[in-house]
Amino acid sequence: MGIVERRIREKEERRKYILDAAKTLILEKGASAFSMQDIADATELSKATLYLYFQSKEAILEEIFHDATDYFVEYVEERLSPELTGLEAVMVVWGSYLSLYAESGDDFVLTGIWRAVNPTFVVAPGGEGGGGQNAAVPMLDLIAKVLERGIADGTLDPAIDPRGVARTCLFLATSLIDSVARLPRELRDSNGIREEMRLMFNLLLRGVASPTVDRSDLYLPAAKKDKR
Amino acid sequence: MGIVERRIREKEERRKYILDAAKTLILEKGASAFSMQDIADATELSKATLYLYFQSKEAILEEIFHDATDYFVEYVEERLSPELTGLEAVMVVWGSYLSLYAESGDDFVLTGIWRAVNPTFVVAPGGEGGGGQNAAVPMLDLIAKVLERGIADGTLDPAIDPRGVARTCLFLATSLIDSVARLPRELRDSNGIREEMRLMFNLLLRGVASPTVDRSDLYLPAAKKDKR
Amino acid sequence: MGIVERRIREKEERRKYILDAAKTLILEKGASAFSMQDIADATELSKATLYLYFQSKEAILEEIFHDATDYFVEYVEERLSPELTGLEAVMVVWGSYLSLYAESGDDFVLTGIWRAVNPTFVVAPGGEGGGGQNAAVPMLDLIAKVLERGIADGTLDPAIDPRGVARTCLFLATSLIDSVARLPRELRDSNGIREEMRLMFNLLLRGVASPTVDRSDLYLPAAKKDKR
Amino acid sequence: MGIVERRIREKEERRKYILDAAKTLILEKGASAFSMQDIADATELSKATLYLYFQSKEAILEEIFHDATDYFVEYVEERLSPELTGLEAVMVVWGSYLSLYAESGDDFVLTGIWRAVNPTFVVAPGGEGGGGQNAAVPMLDLIAKVLERGIADGTLDPAIDPRGVARTCLFLATSLIDSVARLPRELRDSNGIREEMRLMFNLLLRGVASPTVDRSDLYLPAAKKDKR
DNA sequence: TATGAATGAGATTTCATTCAT
DNA sequence: CATGAATGAAATCTCATTCAT
Numbered sequence: 001m002g003i004v005e006r007r008i009r010e011k012e013e014r015r016k017y018i019l020d021a022a023k024t025l026i027l028e029k030g031a032s033a034f035s036m037q038d039i040a041d042a043t044e045l046s047k048a049t050l051y052l053y054f055q056s057k058e059a060i061l062e063e064i065f066h067d068a069t070d071y072f073v074e075y076v077e078e079r080l081s082p083e084l085t086g087l088e089a090v091m092v093v094w095g096s097y098l099s100l101y102a103e104s105g106d107d108f109v110l111t112g113i114w115r116a117v118n119p120t121f122v123v124a125p126g127g128e129g130g131g132g133q134n135a136a137v138p139m140l141d142l143i144a145k146v147l148e149r150g151i152a153d154g155t156l157d158p159a160i161d162p163r164g165v166a167r168t169c170l171f172l173a174t175s176l177i178d179s180v181a182r183l184p185r186e187l188r189d190s191n192g193i194r195e196e197m198r199l200m201f202n203l204l205l206r207g208v209a210s211p212t213v214d215r216s217d218l219y220l221p222a223a224k225k226d227k228r
Numbered sequence: 229m230g231i232v233e234r235r236i237r238e239k240e241e242r243r244k245y246i247l248d249a250a251k252t253l254i255l256e257k258g259a260s261a262f263s264m265q266d267i268a269d270a271t272e273l274s275k276a277t278l279y280l281y282f283q284s285k286e287a288i289l290e291e292i293f294h295d296a297t298d299y300f301v302e303y304v305e306e307r308l309s310p311e312l313t314g315l316e317a318v319m320v321v322w323g324s325y326l327s328l329y330a331e332s333g334d335d336f337v338l339t340g341i342w343r344a345v346n347p348t349f350v351v352a353p354g355g356e357g358g359g360g361q362n363a364a365v366p367m368l369d370l371i372a373k374v375l376e377r378g379i380a381d382g383t384l385d386p387a388i389d390p391r392g393v394a395r396t397c398l399f400l401a402t403s404l405i406d407s408v409a410r411l412p413r414e415l416r417d418s419n420g421i422r423e424e425m426r427l428m429f430n431l432l433l434r435g436v437a438s439p440t441v442d443r444s445d446l447y448l449p450a451a452k453k454d455k456r
Numbered sequence: 457m458g459i460v461e462r463r464i465r466e467k468e469e470r471r472k473y474i475l476d477a478a479k480t481l482i483l484e485k486g487a488s489a490f491s492m493q494d495i496a497d498a499t500e501l502s503k504a505t506l507y508l509y510f511q512s513k514e515a516i517l518e519e520i521f522h523d524a525t526d527y528f529v530e531y532v533e534e535r536l537s538p539e540l541t542g543l544e545a546v547m548v549v550w551g552s553y554l555s556l557y558a559e560s561g562d563d564f565v566l567t568g569i570w571r572a573v574n575p576t577f578v579v580a581p582g583g584e585g586g587g588g589q590n591a592a593v594p595m596l597d598l599i600a601k602v603l604e605r606g607i608a609d610g611t612l613d614p615a616i617d618p619r620g621v622a623r624t625c626l627f628l629a630t631s632l633i634d635s636v637a638r639l640p641r642e643l644r645d646s647n648g649i650r651e652e653m654r655l656m657f658n659l660l661l662r663g664v665a666s667p668t669v670d671r672s673d674l675y676l677p678a679a680k681k682d683k684r
Numbered sequence: 685m686g687i688v689e690r691r692i693r694e695k696e697e698r699r700k701y702i703l704d705a706a707k708t709l710i711l712e713k714g715a716s717a718f719s720m721q722d723i724a725d726a727t728e729l730s731k732a733t734l735y736l737y738f739q740s741k742e743a744i745l746e747e748i749f750h751d752a753t754d755y756f757v758e759y760v761e762e763r764l765s766p767e768l769t770g771l772e773a774v775m776v777v778w779g780s781y782l783s784l785y786a787e788s789g790d791d792f793v794l795t796g797i798w799r800a801v802n803p804t805f806v807v808a809p810g811g812e813g814g815g816g817q818n819a820a821v822p823m824l825d826l827i828a829k830v831l832e833r834g835i836a837d838g839t840l841d842p843a844i845d846p847r848g849v850a851r852t853c854l855f856l857a858t859s860l861i862d863s864v865a866r867l868p869r870e871l872r873d874s875n876g877i878r879e880e881m882r883l884m885f886n887l888l889l890r891g892v893a894s895p896t897v898d899r900s901d902l903y904l905p906a907a908k909k910d911k912r
Numbered sequence: 913t914a915t916g917a918a919t920g921a922g923a924t925t926t927c928a929t930t931c932a933t
Numbered sequence: 934c935a936t937g938a939a940t941g942a943a944a945t946c947t948c949a950t951t952c953a954t
Binding site: 036047 | 950
Binding site: 729730731732733736 | 934935936937938
């Protein structure tokens, strides 16, 4: 029932359709290298029509970023059962990064485009209140929460500032993704990248872990294998 | 002595003049957002004149990147006395990053532009042999050498692969710089950024240090103060 | 009927409008001396708009060349009734050249621009298989066919190689046109040019005719008069 | 003797030096595709210096054209002994074209650049009195003279107008050369080109010969071999 | 709602020519 | 006499965005 509802639903579907095309293009050409014309071609819509659904090219980028981070946050939260220690939880987060990249690499890479959306985000301490950047806040919150848990249960170094470290970690992780997003697609799928990511997370893991934790527990498993 | 030398010197000066203008622009607008016209306006030269001094826009970027990395490597090598332990040496490198940023912030930020020059570098494991990217090799070598020293003398975790970790660290450090380079100038000078960098390096420090090292030694001093 | 058809027709008309402007410019300034800006000025369109209708400047040149040669080939084929001897057919071809030039001088001159499109054509024996040059192939085929006819019926010199001679003749004829195309417009309309062309064709005619043919039959009539 | 004379001679030598470099460049890149910078590089002079010796780029082209035609005229006149029939003389002229091309191909090709110098020449009947075009007049005179000789001694068709035919022939011959001049160097040396030229001259030969002449005498020998 | 058409502004690069020294 | 330096003008092409229909 309701013409209005149908209209709204159809509009939403169109938006999604356009976004999907844009995502594919970003993954193919990089976030700054694709054009509105590219989207128009891919969707078989006219450029003018795109502007009926999105205010600007930037608005499209922002929404894509938003979607990607939401997806990531959801994905992680599903896997964060309350009985995990803080350290285990951190590993779940990092591990999710790796496995999401390994599984659905493409979609995930889109979390890396925030630089194209709003470069003043993570790095700017006071910048969290800005415009299109808020999309990163849930990711930040997620990480900060996990870090706090670890500080509380003693598995993470009590000296770290959860919020600051969360920002740094997120920044580093998305930086890597950002770089990956600029690589040509064929390079992007290489094992090398996955190893590079794992290496980075291992470093960060040891960086945040409590000194009391046995070093041998601070290795993320190779991607695509479930954590034991 | 004589006319020829003066000519050469003046030519060199004008190159530098143009480069300086370009640097300022990069710092203001980001490495990919400035145009030859911008440089022409800033220098009050014609676009054609710019091409007398540089083959292409890319050549300008490459030279700037080169200069910045060279300067960094020199700066660090001056401070790396042989009697330092590997861990101390790592701290010198990271510390140099911090103090260089604090001292000559702007120039240093330019080490972050390699993404604009050749985006396939660090992240691509086999990519070290490519084109304009070689300018990063000295930085990589420097870090790898220091890590090896630390593995040898037991102050760093023997499990790390020096070359791989060097690549990761360099990647992360330049990522941060790259992001900073995109910030508006006024944000860039904030203490927040410096703290962010220090935090990141502290994480990395603990990531690479041997588990036997006392955690309290793994803090970089706040920027602007010389390490004793 | 219908909007779509009208759109298509209008689009075609605007293409033609642009092409016409380009033709005029070529005729005024020469095929290599006109610029996209010139076309934009002439059509009162923006340069960007031109690129909506043609992929590149070269594409415009190619299309103009194509049109001109197609028109010539059609024109000649209409006049080549099967009962003509080979010699008569050759005279029809040459005569068409002359009368087309006399009648629709400007359009016809455009057959001479192939040099600007692809300079390696006719003169390069193996070059017939190349890129944008194929537009000349129908002209070549036409002439070769006619020559063969004449060799078969004894009105042309059996010693000539039809394909080779066709290439040479086409080359010479378009060379002349090419030169004419570079003349300032006022000179181009002179009777002198037409005489020059006739003279050339008369030479060629005697060059290919069988020695048995009476020399007095080997004169093309003055232009603008129909051959009976 | 005297300083003035030496100055003049040296100036002349410099001119020649520059011209030689320009010729080489034309042959490499085509008459319109080379730049003053190219000449400057080749001569190791500055662009400004070039303007001390030549008023403009066009002046250089004109002089090169002049030299080339002069050389051709001289070359032919040396071989035109008075006892030759007009027909034989024509064959000497055409043959010289062929052998000059075969021998010193490069220098000779330069006769084809007149289009770049002054496109209004040959084809414009009244154009002989113009500016830089006069360089072609000696060639025209040469051919006309030869044709007249043949008309007088009965070896050429009395119906032809020597001056008009001379202009046509010259036009055709230089057209071919002009096209050749635009070919990449490697193509230019092919036998195909020489054959093409020979074919054209054979056509012209039969076009101008008296009908009484035996057709079998109307073949130019293959290049590089002396006429029997 | 949808779009075809149009465009202003801008990107990089080239080149013949001039002029102060 | 020679030239280093400079440049105005031009060339091709791209792109996000607007608007009348």
